[in-house]
Amino acid sequence: MNWTQARRAEKMNPSVIREILKVTEKPGIISFAGGLPSPKTFPISEFSAACEKVLRDDGQAALQYAASEGYAPLREMVAAMLPWEVDPAQVLITTGSQQGLDLIAKILIDEGSRVLVETPTYLGALQAFTPMEPNILSVASNANGLDLQDLKAKAEGARFFYVLPNFQNPTGRTMSEESRAALSAQASALGLPIVEDNPYGELWFDEPPPLPLTARNPEGCVYLGSFSKVLAPGLRLGFMVAPKSLYPKLLQAKQAADLHSPSFNQRMVAEVMKDGFLERHVPTIRALYKSQRDAMLTAMTREMPAGVEWNTPAGGMFLWVRLPQGMNAIELLPRAVERNVAFVPGWAFYADHPDTRTLRLSFVTASVEQINTGVAAIAAAINALNPEREQSREDALLVAK
């Protein structure tokens, strides 16, 4: 048979993370690799009660085909919970926020269109954009955050700038109020649309992050949100908020993609969320993840050899680590897996010019005990990769004795 694949299919590659996760599939391995929320946070009994109620009171409608826009009460809840004036008519319920990226790619990217992303950025966004064959460019960061000069230099003709301002995947970093104000002003001056992805924004530890970019210029931004991190990912529900000029085309793309997101799931989530459930539930996730972050920071400080650097994320799920000069996280991985611990090498998250010294650690899925064991194992792997360094550390210890 003459199966001729589309040209775009050649440009699509297996998810590096997916391939890595295959390598790490061995019994008893401690994984810091996945971006999985802690299943302890899933409100199972609330979901169970919601399923029963939805099926009992509204089963036929919940199981029938439904509007592509999404379940109206859920769209209203989304609009009401966002910190700027949102018309529920601008809310589109999506099959996870991943689908929002797919719809944006279809509507805004032509072959060769310039698309700007952060350095590094969410791998799933690169995967969602790639089939529409854009020319993806990374905007550099500097010590103050985003390098606005680099943004300006690359903005000409760009279809949009894709950005995760809160507890970013993969780096865990957060854009300050000052950076947001400056980016928003610069984007407006350049006429550069922003696609703002905010799956982690609710997972702050000490104080909420600054206002979203979209709140500062709703007509210039598409905003993506998710229920995966505050309720559960297995329901595959997210949402987008789009300017009225874009909404109709996004809706058509949504309809062609899967008709609508599961009506049953949408009613379940609306049922769970009513009466302010998230206001009681999300603080318990924040507290858990903060204690997990602290456990990982403590273990890193205790275990890591000199020269290894990491950040202190103010929320979210990820710690970003940088190995000493001359080391490579891709080479480190098999040595870590030998020691029963897994992570994702950072190069997977770069659209271009990867920093191969970086790696991403999730601190939310493993237990504190596993964090202690796993971080020690990574430290041992780093030392094994760099015996000279280990030797010099031992020498130093001997001298210190």
Add this chain to the structure above:
Amino acid sequence: MNWTQARRAEKMNPSVIREILKVTEKPGIISFAGGLPSPKTFPISEFSAACEKVLRDDGQAALQYAASEGYAPLREMVAAMLPWEVDPAQVLITTGSQQGLDLIAKILIDEGSRVLVETPTYLGALQAFTPMEPNILSVASNANGLDLQDLKAKAEGARFFYVLPNFQNPTGRTMSEESRAALSAQASALGLPIVEDNPYGELWFDEPPPLPLTARNPEGCVYLGSFSKVLAPGLRLGFMVAPKSLYPKLLQAKQAADLHSPSFNQRMVAEVMKDGFLERHVPTIRALYKSQRDAMLTAMTREMPAGVEWNTPAGGMFLWVRLPQGMNAIELLPRAVERNVAFVPGWAFYADHPDTRTLRLSFVTASVEQINTGVAAIAAAINALNPEREQSREDALLVAK
């Protein structure tokens, strides 16, 4: 803001059916327009029990991120229920079979690629293919079914032929064993891949339809199936079976599109389906839909003026009607809506050269009483559209007295 839309966005149009359904949204209207399964057939209590069991026994896994391929036990059930040798590794669970069409379009269609469809065909497929900018050509039918000469004439360079052999949407027609054998042989001779869509195949009334095209040449076909018509559409679950040469790229496209279909829904469906539930349940749907078809056929025979033609579908959900010469179903619609009944004009389902005399009636959503009232109302609208014809009919009646 300089929102520049992709060229493909211009080619995307609102669903005609969607726009039509808006016109028909008036209280108390009898709708034969939608393609909605009868909600009476949804096994609500089984779903409720399955939700409870899945959340109780396996809640954390059911609510977590999961493999893009789908839930392994469900993939095994799908492979086992199909009437040819299918390796579960070839089964990809999709967010409704609509998503299967989206993935196929991404993987197999370049701008300008030739794609062949039936005359008429499923509108949702046209919508799913259009964003990838194919050149869609209709293959003609003749009295014996598909016109294989026309297929051959148009097959050169075509990426695939999209076909619904069973109780087709919109026409309700079914391809005979002879037609399938001939099409399969012709496609193989031409090296023409087939995309076989089979959402309605289980809904047969008197005898099962002939073997799928895919069963005759698994390497030359992608097969799409759905749980929407045998369980419920609101869970948005379908599946595809792909040759091993295509599966990896379809999987990558799936992952980029929404990571995976809802893991909770997949476990729910697997839980409901185990122990052969479909073998007990689907016959009740068949019996209901057959009685509804019979009611509509009886009403049509009783009410329709001379010159109106319709078929006798052997399964599925739709009756296909053709108005007399000189009449137009698009003009008929507002007159029907005035009389509180709705349908879909057939021209919406043609990729090219629409037959504007045709219309689609669903016989499964309305009650028998509504069918009687609604068919009479359409007949009255036809007569009102064609007063001369009505007059001549009255004259004839007078003469007959």
